Amino acid sequence: MIEFEIPKPISKQRFLLQTVAEEMMRPHSRYFDENEHEIPWDYINFMHQAMQSMGAGALAPSSQGNGKEEPPKGKKKFPPIAYQSLAYMLEILSWGDVGMYLVTPGGSLGAAAVEATGTDEQKKKFLSRFNQENPAFGAMAMTEPHCGSDTSSIRTSAVLDPDTNEWVINGEKIFVTAGRISLEEGDGLVVIWASIDPEAGRAGMRPFVVESGTPGVKVTKVEHKMGIRASDTASIVLQDARVPFDNLLGSPEIPKKETKGFKGAMATFDATRPLVAATGVGVARATLELLKELLEQRGVTIRYGLPRQKLSSVERDVIDMEVMLESAWLLVIKAVWMADNSKPNSLEASMSKVRAGDIVTKITQKSLEILGPIGYTRDYLLEKWFRDAKITDIYEGTGQINRLVVARNLLGYHGSQLR
Amino acid sequence: MYGFEPSDEQKMLLDAIHRFTSNDVRPAAHDANEEEILPRDLIEKGWELGILQASIPDEYGGFGEHSSVTGVLAVEALAWGDLSAGMAVLNPGLFALPILLCGSERQKQEWLPQVIEDEWEPYSAAFVEPNFDFDPNDLRTTAVESGDTYLITGEKVFVPFGEEMENCIVYAQLDGSTQGFIVPANSPGIENDGRQSLMGINALPLYKMRFDQVSVPKSNRLGEAEGHDFEQILAASRVAVAALGVGLSKAAFEYSRDYAKDRDVFGVKVAQKQAIAFMLAEMATEIESIRLLAWEAAWMLDEGKVEASKYAYLAFTGSIDMAMLVTDRAVQILGGHGYIREHPVELWMRSGRGIAAFTGLAVV
Numbered sequence: 146m147i148e149f150e151i152p153k154p155i156s157k158q159r160f161l162l163q164t165v166a167e168e169m170m171r172p173h174s175r176y177f178d179e180n181e182h183e184i185p186w187d188y189i190n191f192m193h194q195a196m197q198s199m200g201a202g203a204l205a206p207s208s209q210g211n212g213k214e215e216p217p218k219g220k221k222k223f224p225p226i227a228y229q230s231l232a233y234m235l236e237i238l239s240w241g242d243v244g245m246y247l248v249t250p251g252g253s254l255g256a257a258a259v260e261a262t263g264t265d266e267q268k269k270k271f272l273s274r275f276n277q278e279n280p281a282f283g284a285m286a287m288t289e290p291h292c293g294s295d296t297s298s299i300r301t302s303a304v305l306d307p308d309t310n311e312w313v314i315n316g317e318k319i320f321v322t323a324g325r326i327s328l329e330e331g332d333g334l335v336v337i338w339a340s341i342d343p344e345a346g347r348a349g350m351r352p353f354v355v356e357s358g359t360p361g362v363k364v365t366k367v368e369h370k371m372g373i374r375a376s377d378t379a380s381i382v383l384q385d386a387r388v389p390f391d392n393l394l395g396s397p398e399i400p401k402k403e404t405k406g407f408k409g410a411m412a413t414f415d416a417t418r419p420l421v422a423a424t425g426v427g428v429a430r431a432t433l434e435l436l437k438e439l440l441e442q443r444g445v446t447i448r449y450g451l452p453r454q455k456l457s458s459v460e461r462d463v464i465d466m467e468v469m470l471e472s473a474w475l476l477v478i479k480a481v482w483m484a485d486n487s488k489p490n491s492l493e494a495s496m497s498k499v500r501a502g503d504i505v506t507k508i509t510q511k512s513l514e515i516l517g518p519i520g521y522t523r524d525y526l527l528e529k530w531f532r533d534a535k536i537t538d539i540y541e542g543t544g545q546i547n548r549l550v551v552a553r554n555l556l557g558y559h560g561s562q563l564r
Numbered sequence: 565m566y567g568f569e570p571s572d573e574q575k576m577l578l579d580a581i582h583r584f585t586s587n588d589v590r591p592a593a594h595d596a597n598e599e600e601i602l603p604r605d606l607i608e609k610g611w612e613l614g615i616l617q618a619s620i621p622d623e624y625g626g627f628g629e630h631s632s633v634t635g636v637l638a639v640e641a642l643a644w645g646d647l648s649a650g651m652a653v654l655n656p657g658l659f660a661l662p663i664l665l666c667g668s669e670r671q672k673q674e675w676l677p678q679v680i681e682d683e684w685e686p687y688s689a690a691f692v693e694p695n696f697d698f699d700p701n702d703l704r705t706t707a708v709e710s711g712d713t714y715l716i717t718g719e720k721v722f723v724p725f726g727e728e729m730e731n732c733i734v735y736a737q738l739d740g741s742t743q744g745f746i747v748p749a750n751s752p753g754i755e756n757d758g759r760q761s762l763m764g765i766n767a768l769p770l771y772k773m774r775f776d777q778v779s780v781p782k783s784n785r786l787g788e789a790e791g792h793d794f795e796q797i798l799a800a801s802r803v804a805v806a807a808l809g810v811g812l813s814k815a816a817f818e819y820s821r822d823y824a825k826d827r828d829v830f831g832v833k834v835a836q837k838q839a840i841a842f843m844l845a846e847m848a849t850e851i852e853s854i855r856l857l858a859w860e861a862a863w864m865l866d867e868g869k870v871e872a873s874k875y876a877y878l879a880f881t882g883s884i885d886m887a888m889l890v891t892d893r894a895v896q897i898l899g900g901h902g903y904i905r906e907h908p909v910e911l912w913m914r915s916g917r918g919i920a921a922f923t924g925l926a927v928v
Binding site for chain 2: 147148226450556563
């Protein structure tokens with residue numbers, strides 16, 4: 146059936162999250178934007194408590210039970226909505242403050258990587274830390290100084306030491322979102338992508354869980370950024386860092402030389418791209434709502450229903466932005482709905498990221514243009530959202546990489562046929 | 565819950581429409597638009613799919629239930645075949661659906677069965693007016709009370725099948741708001757100013773018509789004495805036109821994708837060049853996002869949601885730009901070949917620009 150009713154559990158959740166966004170995030174947005182790298186502990190501790198009591202220890206579907214457990218006797222099995230729930234949660238929290246959302250405890254992209262590539266035992270073992278008394282954080286590390294989009298060029302290596310049955314990891318990762326907080330604040334983890342066979346190219350790529358406190362792992366830098374300044378973006382150096390064999394996510398047998406590893410990375414992205422798109426929609430919605438409010442205060446109302454020729458330029462722009470916003474959100478919803486219903490969603494996931502990256506950029510840029518000298522000051526959060534927005538089209542696969550993924554899907558091409 | 569899959573019944577209908585558009589419409593479309601003639605048997609064949617019949621309840625001679633969502637799916641699928649042919653098949657809906665949505669019980673009983681029984685008949689509607697900033701809520705055609713009748717005066721354009729229609733709905737301004745009136749085509753005062761020549765949808769016969777104090781009994785006003793809520797019809801039309809844009813754009817995207825995969829350039833296929841691949845990616849993403857918005861608006865209409873009208877408007881406005889972007893890109897991807905009338909993309913681009921002006925020419 147074709148329908149667009151927001152599932153009741155999500156409606157309820159939205160109400161709570163809206164309160165969090167309005168009361169725990171917005172009042173502190175400006176402070177944590179100006180005091181880059183101070184940690185919003187009040188928000189973090191609150192979220193940790195709240196998620197514990199809601200039974201969601203990690204921001205990852207398996208811990209939320211993706212509808213796979215048996216329902217209580219007598220109750221009809223509720224269709225799976227874990228990814229849809231996450232999308233709504235991320236959208237609202239990002240509406241609040243996307244930088245602060247990125248330091249929400251619970252594993253984030255690190256947990257998502259474990260979820261997408263780990264065995265059931267590994268998921269239990271590594272995700273349980275997000276359900277403990279103190280908050281913990283997760284991150285995923287892919288990019289290196291010399292390569293970002295070209296993930297198969299990574300040089301970080303993992304060599305098996307047969308005597309100790311440990312992996313020895315060497316390399317440098319940069320631009321790791323929440324890298325510092327994951328390794329240095331609490332019992333967190335970083336999923337490090339390394340190559341077990343540099344000659345094999347992308348076939349040699351594997352994800353390794355590197356837990357906080359591992360010797361040989363050092364945060365060497367924290368970036369100063371345009372936006373999302375409440376979130377740390379870290380460089381991590383690994384020098385003969387040793388992790389147990391079982392920290393290699395995926396099947397426990399000796400890994401064969403096939404593209405499973407690379408496909409594992411891509412599977413992670415299929416799960417996370419719509420969620421990152423959701424954060425973009427949240428920032429865009431915050432911007433558009435404030436724009437309309439400020440315009441309304443100044444006597445400009447939007448007359449929906451009029452033919453375009455009768456609309457003022459500002460009305461035209463606002464209506465076009467509403468179309469962008471709603472249509473981008475629907476792409477996100479469809480992508481996560483497909484994930485919830487176990488339908489392969491590579492195409493839709495990348496489409497949602499392409500669109501969201503585009504529209505949050507356009508909406509924040511156009512809104513500031515319209516508001517002229519009013520929007521440009523730091524009196525309003527608008528200029529912060531403009532700065533926060535831009536990264537959406539860059540991380541988790543740039544808009545251009547995601548266009549390549551979409552195109553390959555539509556054309557039936559392998560990576561080698563369309564670069 | 566969210567859901568993005570057509571029901572089994574909808575799938576069956578879509579399969580039938582797809583067979584019709586692939587086997588019958590596509591082979592005929594080029595010549596039909598070049599010669600500006602739609603073969604009547606083609607329209608009849610489409611009529612046999614029972615799309616309108618399936619959206620009218622059985623107490624009025626149909627066999628289904630009205631659903632804008634089903635309507636949108638059907639419109640998309642027909643538009644994929646050919647816009648003119650699709651609009652022609654659905655044309656009686658321009659008369660029947662406003663009556664179903666907004667007519668009095670008596671009007672429904674009187675008209676609906678005759679529209680949908682037997683063969684396709686050119687029941688139609690006069691909606692669009694010749695102003696650059698045509699506003700369905702600010703019509704220049706007026707209806708003035710005169711005793712037991714209304715006198716309708718004004719100019720209409722883009723009236724489908726204006727010459728052969730026997731009955732149509734004419735939209736006019738009454739006391740400051742738009743209302744629809746059931747008007748027999750042979751009423752005194754109606755002048756047919758001839759078939760129009762348009763940039764696109766060339767096979768569909770559209771006419772310019774003048775109404776000079778055309779007398780219409782008060783009981784012919786949709787909803788009779790109480791009148792009706794025009795917004796419902798307008799929203800249903802906007803969503804339908806949005807869907808026309810989606811179906812047309814899908815056709816253009818697929819054709820240009822297939823061309824790009826086949827054509828060689830600089831030792832590789834055209835589709836292997838990033839500039840082209842990115843165009844295709846963006847086209848598909850735009851189509852999918854506006855398609856979902858049209859579906860959402862249609863669902864809101866079916867559910868009677870308060871904001872349905874607004875979303876119908878957003879879907880329509882989005883579709884205008886999407887259809888222009890996609891059809892333009894499709895021509896660009898074919899390069900010089902896209903400019904030649906042998907390939908359908910230039911027709912689709914000519915028709916694609918029309919989406920902006922087609923409100924009133926389709927209803928779901």
